[in-house]
Amino acid sequence: MLYLSQILDSKISDSSDKAIGRLRDILIKSKAGIYSSLDFLLVEGKKGKEFCIPFEYVANLSKDEISLKNTFANVKTVIEPKENYIKLKRDVLDQQIVDVGGARVVRVNDLKIGLFENKMSVLGIDVSFKGLLRRVGLAWVDFFDALAIHLIDWRKAQPVKRGALKLDTISQDLTRLHPADLANIVEDLSLRQGSKLMSSLDEDTAAQVVEEMDPEVKKMLVNHLGTEKASKIIDRMSADEIADLLQILSKEEAKDLLSYLQNGKLKKVQKLIKYGKDTAGGIMTADFVTGQPDWTVKHATMEIKKASPAMRSMLYIYITDKEGFFKGSVSLRRLLTAGKDQTMMDMIKRLPSSSTLRTGQKIKEIVSVMTKYNLYTAAVLDDNKKLVGMVTIDDVMRQVFPKA
Amino acid sequence: MRERFKKIWIKIAFIFAVVGPGIIAANADNDAGGITTYSIAGAHFGTKMLWILLLITVSLAVTQEMGVRIGIVTRQGLGGVIREHFGVRWTAFAMLAMLVANIGTVTAEFAGVAASFSIFDISKYITVPLAALAVWFILYKGSFKTTQKIFLVFSAFYIVYIINGFIIRPDFGEAAVSLFTPTIEWTAPFLLTAIALIGTTITPWGQFFIQSYVVDKGLGIKHYKVEKAEVFFGAFLTDIVSFFIIISTAATLYKHGIRITDARDAAIALKPLAGQFAQLLFAFGLFSASMLGAFILPTATSYAICEAFGWESGFNTTWKTGKVFYSIILLTIVVPAAIVLLPNVNMIKIMILSQDVNGMLLPFILIFVMKIINNKEIMGEHVNKPIGNIISWLTIIGILAATVALLVTSFLGYN
Numbered sequence: 088m089l090y091l092s093q094i095l096d097s098k099i100s101d102s103s104d105k106a107i108g109r110l111r112d113i114l115i116k117s118k119a120g121i122y123s124s125l126d127f128l129l130v131e132g133k134k135g136k137e138f139c140i141p142f143e144y145v146a147n148l149s150k151d152e153i154s155l156k157n158t159f160a161n162v163k164t165v166i167e168p169k170e171n172y173i174k175l176k177r178d179v180l181d182q183q184i185v186d187v188g189g190a191r192v193v194r195v196n197d198l199k200i201g202l203f204e205n206k207m208s209v210l211g212i213d214v215s216f217k218g219l220l221r222r223v224g225l226a227w228v229d230f231f232d233a234l235a236i237h238l239i240d241w242r243k244a245q246p247v248k249r250g251a252l253k254l255d256t257i258s259q260d261l262t263r264l265h266p267a268d269l270a271n272i273v274e275d276l277s278l279r280q281g282s283k284l285m286s287s288l289d290e291d292t293a294a295q296v297v298e299e300m301d302p303e304v305k306k307m308l309v310n311h312l313g314t315e316k317a318s319k320i321i322d323r324m325s326a327d328e329i330a331d332l333l334q335i336l337s338k339e340e341a342k343d344l345l346s347y348l349q350n351g352k353l354k355k356v357q358k359l360i361k362y363g364k365d366t367a368g369g370i371m372t373a374d375f376v377t378g379q380p381d382w383t384v385k386h387a388t389m390e391i392k393k394a395s396p397a398m399r400s401m402l403y404i405y406i407t408d409k410e411g412f413f414k415g416s417v418s419l420r421r422l423l424t425a426g427k428d429q430t431m432m433d434m435i436k437r438l439p440s441s442s443t444l445r446t447g448q449k450i451k452e453i454v455s456v457m458t459k460y461n462l463y464t465a466a467v468l469d470d471n472k473k474l475v476g477m478v479t480i481d482d483v484m485r486q487v488f489p490k491a
Numbered sequence: 492m493r494e495r496f497k498k499i500w501i502k503i504a505f506i507f508a509v510v511g512p513g514i515i516a517a518n519a520d521n522d523a524g525g526i527t528t529y530s531i532a533g534a535h536f537g538t539k540m541l542w543i544l545l546l547i548t549v550s551l552a553v554t555q556e557m558g559v560r561i562g563i564v565t566r567q568g569l570g571g572v573i574r575e576h577f578g579v580r581w582t583a584f585a586m587l588a589m590l591v592a593n594i595g596t597v598t599a600e601f602a603g604v605a606a607s608f609s610i611f612d613i614s615k616y617i618t619v620p621l622a623a624l625a626v627w628f629i630l631y632k633g634s635f636k637t638t639q640k641i642f643l644v645f646s647a648f649y650i651v652y653i654i655n656g657f658i659i660r661p662d663f664g665e666a667a668v669s670l671f672t673p674t675i676e677w678t679a680p681f682l683l684t685a686i687a688l689i690g691t692t693i694t695p696w697g698q699f700f701i702q703s704y705v706v707d708k709g710l711g712i713k714h715y716k717v718e719k720a721e722v723f724f725g726a727f728l729t730d731i732v733s734f735f736i737i738i739s740t741a742a743t744l745y746k747h748g749i750r751i752t753d754a755r756d757a758a759i760a761l762k763p764l765a766g767q768f769a770q771l772l773f774a775f776g777l778f779s780a781s782m783l784g785a786f787i788l789p790t791a792t793s794y795a796i797c798e799a800f801g802w803e804s805g806f807n808t809t810w811k812t813g814k815v816f817y818s819i820i821l822l823t824i825v826v827p828a829a830i831v832l833l834p835n836v837n838m839i840k841i842m843i844l845s846q847d848v849n850g851m852l853l854p855f856i857l858i859f860v861m862k863i864i865n866n867k868e869i870m871g872e873h874v875n876k877p878i879g880n881i882i883s884w885l886t887i888i889g890i891l892a893a894t895v896a897l898l899v900t901s902f903l904g905y906n
Contacts, residue, residue: 194801222579277566307709
């Protein structure tokens with residue numbers, strides 16, 4: 088077990104046992120998803136002069152000794168390597184990293200170094216309390232070895248400082264995280280790092296991450312990203328989420344963002360934005376599929392396929408007549424099991440009118456309606472009994488537990 | 492014309508959006524320890540300490556501005572910046588210093604609660620545990636923001652000191668002279684009060700608080716000018732209040748040779764304004780000022796430490812993942828409450844001594860701030876200008892010199 092803190096500031100000697108300086112840092116190349124091999128040792132020689140020794144000259148790197156294969160005269164030192172290198176002490180140790188596996192932001196207490204495919208490489212990141220003790224020279228306190236060392240696999244970590252968080256180096260695993268987990272990470276990071284991370288995601292993922300974020304953070308992030316970048320992300324968000332976001336922004340900013348939206352979405356958003364925040368109208372989504380009573384199953388399936396890419400989720404198709412009056416709903420399950428030529432009218436599920444919501448209803452009433460009729464989604468009607476949206480169980484949960 | 496009018500409104504809205512941290516920090520500076528320290532400074536030494544107050548107003552403005560600048564540039568709390576540039580050992584040192592200072596301050600807040608209710612002869616064994624429980628439950632379950640606002644509004648009670656100050660008709664001429672005439676008594680009580688005066692105005696936690704606030708609000712370099720003005724105004728505001736507390740107690744207590752040994756004595760200063768209600772008014776003010784501090788400090792402490800060491804923080808973490816976060820909050824509530832509940836301790840002394848602890852630990856935190864703010868690698872073009880450096884170093888040296896002088900006079904036995 089070798090840790091960076093155990094070798095930093097150790098003496099380095101050449102093959103003739105002559106001391107040539109002290110180890111001040113180690114340089115690696117930053118690449119996502121691999122155990123980075125050590126490339127150079129940064130050495131402070133006599134009179135405080137700093138230079139780098141390519142790692143191939145190193146004979147032994149351990150707690151007790153750092154020695155070179157050759158005499159110092161035969162070592163080709165470099166003052167400053169040309170390529171971009173990351174310095175382990177300066178850029179990684181003590182910095183924040185994203186622990187991709189745990190979906191959280193932690194600080195690097197120490198780095199574990201060891202052989203991987205016969206090369207000395209960085210293997211893991213110590214984020215445990217024991218790492219802290221080791222750093223302050225108090226590792227002996229734990230003489231029963233009661234404290235566990237918590238290592239994060241180097242390949243599963245994402246440094247966030249010094250431009251290390253770039254599109255090309257961003258770990259694949261990170262973008263594969265669930266948007267909700269990514270949102271938590273962005274909330275943990277500083278605003279600048281958070282928006283960098285957001286910018287590195289594709290716009291669809293970014294849109295979902297923004298939806299999952301705490302309103303305060305959301306607001307600051309949109310401001311920090313700037314209208315142009317933010318509008319691209321916002322364009323991919325669902326209309327109800329956009330309406331929510333616009334309500335927490337200042338009028339000027341909201342206007343600015345609205346001008347970037349596509350026409351169809353703009354109309355949906357404008358419709359939603361007039362409802363109070365904590366009412367059915369305010370939390371409902373305008374993304375749903377409507378059908379006509381005389382549609383056949385075949386027709387309906389086709390329409391669903393067409394609309395599907397733009398929808399977050401879909402459980403029912405809502406049936407309205409030509410004037411937009413709500414008739415009832417047909418579940419996708421019913422559609423799947425029905426014959427091809429059956430019409431919506433045959434399959435429609437008639438519920439009492441008290442199972443639909445009015446735009447002005449408050450969260451408590453929404454919950455009681457949805458609980459009473461065992462609904463995953465509830466249709467929202469305006470004063471003229473026309474269908475304007477639907478509230479999903481997900482929207483309700485977020486109102487009830489905003490912190491999760 | 493209309494266009495121009497609109498622009499002005501946008502500007503005003505912009506200013507209101509950032510107003511906050513400086514004023515809140517300044518207001519919270521006048522907490523239980525603050526009110527007591529200023530009262531004692533005036534009651535025991537008259538207007539002799541006003542010149543120190545003038546100097547620390549400048550220091551407060553300068554140090555808070557530095558906190559704002561570091562926050563804007565690094566987008567990190569002070570704990571995080573210290574960790575990234577000084578490593579684990581120095582971080583542990585800085586965090587320990589802050590933890591001790593903050594536990595001291597929370598102790599003063601609970602002592603303030605005890606003292607304010609002692610005016611009505613309600614035992615501290617009832618009030619302090621209740622206050623500690625209330626703080627914990629509101630932090631854990633309730634709305635921190637609303638509560639903070641309520642006590643912030645309550646604590647604006649200091650305005651009564653300003654009104655009171657005018658009713659007394661103190662000798663403003665003499666006060667003005669004292670502002671510009673350095674007077675030092677080489678005695679332990681004077682030096683202790685002087686260090687407490689500095690330590691209650693410029694605080695380690697205030698340095699952490701202002702920086703975190705800037706980061707949390709997401710303020711950027713475009714907000715800097717407004718924020719700077721706000722911090723300067725905040726420093727001025729807090730010390731205007733301190734000024735009036737000192738001249739109020741100087742004109743009432745000092746004049747009649749009354750020394751402050753409990754909260755009732757300190758309340759006498761408000762008699763000219765409130766008459767028989769002076770005690771009630773003082774108790775109310777002291778209580779809300781204490782509670783405001785008691786709410787802010789445990790959380791602020793825990794956030795700073797967790798940020799520095801990379802532990803998960805925030806009230807949306809579960810007990811399991813946020814173990815350390817919650818433990819530090821509990822520690823900073825329980826230990827101070829326990830200290831206040833020790834039998835036979837004098838609340839006034841606790842409040843003064845805790846501010847001394849703050850004052851003595853302040854230089855160490857300020858040295859970190861100075862190292863950071865003058866580091867081009869961290870601050871880029873926003874490093875300190877010479878004037879800021881001079882004022883900050885003079886503050887640091889001033890406190891250290893006062894501390895040394897205090898130790899020497901204590902040893903030599905000048906009392």
